[in-house]
Amino acid sequence: MKLLVTNIQRFSLHDGPGIRTTVFLKGCTLHCPWCCNPENIQPRKQYYYQKKKCIAANGSCAYGDCPFAISTDVKTGLSRLTRQQFLQCKSGALGEYGEWYEPAELVKEVMRDAPFWGDDGGVTFSGGEPLMQMDALEPALALLKRCGVNLCAETALYVPTSAVLKAMKYFDKLFVDVKLLDKNRARSVLGGDLELYLENLHTVLESGVSVSLRHPLIKGYTDDIATERAIHELLTHYPSCEYQILSEHHLGDEKRLSVGDVCKGD
Numbered sequence: 001m002k003l004l005v006t007n008i009q010r011f012s013l014h015d016g017p018g019i020r021t022t023v024f025l026k027g028c029t030l031h032c033p034w035c036c037n038p039e040n041i042q043p044r045k046q047y048y049y050q051k052k053k054c055i056a057a058n059g060s061c062a063y064g065d066c067p068f069a070i071s072t073d074v075k076t077g078l079s080r081l082t083r084q085q086f087l088q089c090k091s092g093a094l095g096e097y098g099e100w101y102e103p104a105e106l107v108k109e110v111m112r113d114a115p116f117w118g119d120d121g122g123v124t125f126s127g128g129e130p131l132m133q134m135d136a137l138e139p140a141l142a143l144l145k146r147c148g149v150n151l152c153a154e155t156a157l158y159v160p161t162s163a164v165l166k167a168m169k170y171f172d173k174l175f176v177d178v179k180l181l182d183k184n185r186a187r188s189v190l191g192g193d194l195e196l197y198l199e200n201l202h203t204v205l206e207s208g209v210s211v212s213l214r215h216p217l218i219k220g221y222t223d224d225i226a227t228e229r230a231i232h233e234l235l236t237h238y239p240s241c242e243y244q245i246l247s248e249h250h251l252g253d254e255k256r257l258s259v260g261d262v263c264k265g266d
């Protein structure tokens with residue numbers, strides 16, 4: 001099995017202890033309206049279009065026939081774009097998110113950074129939802145573990161419990177999102193099953209694995225008193241659990257535009 005990777009980010013300083021290499025895996029089980037990596041939601045390779053690099057003028061393009069010469073509507077253009085048209089564009093306006101890696105190939109790639117990790121650093125798997133690709137991820141984790149690499153994951157835990165149980169065998173630390181703790185809002189806003197999340201969350205919190213809860217504070221979605229109270233209650237039960245608030249930002253906006261309207265709630 002192969003892993004669908006969008007990006008390997010070197011010298012990451014905010015994705016776990018020390019200096020790390022962060023691997024972004026493509027595909028997510030949720031569709032949070034505030035997603036900062038919207039290019040990682042779809043679990044497949046995906047074209048993108050960046051208008052600022054497009055050289056088309058007056059309805060035509062020097063590189064040949066292309067839907068974006070006629071219209072810059074991203075969703076429509078990407079749905080009509082052929083492989084040949086994609087390949088003929090040399091302006092950099094068109095690109096593709098997602099590259100397949102064999103697990104061993106990915107390990108070889110990230111191990112190039114090992115001299116920079118020092119005593120605390122290592123590799124963090126993020127996404128998307130990294131545990132969604134657990135079957136292909138497990139051989140890579142096993143190889144990295146054998147090399148003594150510190151492993152972290154950034155996960156929302158809206159995945160089958162079997163994937164979480166496998167993950168706990170390898171990860172030294174989990175950064176777990178805590179977004180909404182109301183069943184109906186979790187379903188309508190995120191598209192997730194809150195009961196599954198809570199079952200997985202209690203499983204990891206009781207396992208002894210180091211967990212840091214991350215609460216993205218998003219105006220109108222996750223900043224209400226009921227959510228704060230529910231998180232407070234949760235933390236009262238697990239006082240050793242770290243808790244971080246992540247402030248709202250718009251770093252994903254450009255990528256969101258580049259793939260068309262992929263997030264429900266926009």
Ligand code: SF4
Pocket residue numbers: 053054055056060061062063064066067068069085088089090091093094
């Ligand atoms: S081929 Fe590239 S530069 Fe030309 S219209 Fe298409 S996206 Fe724009």
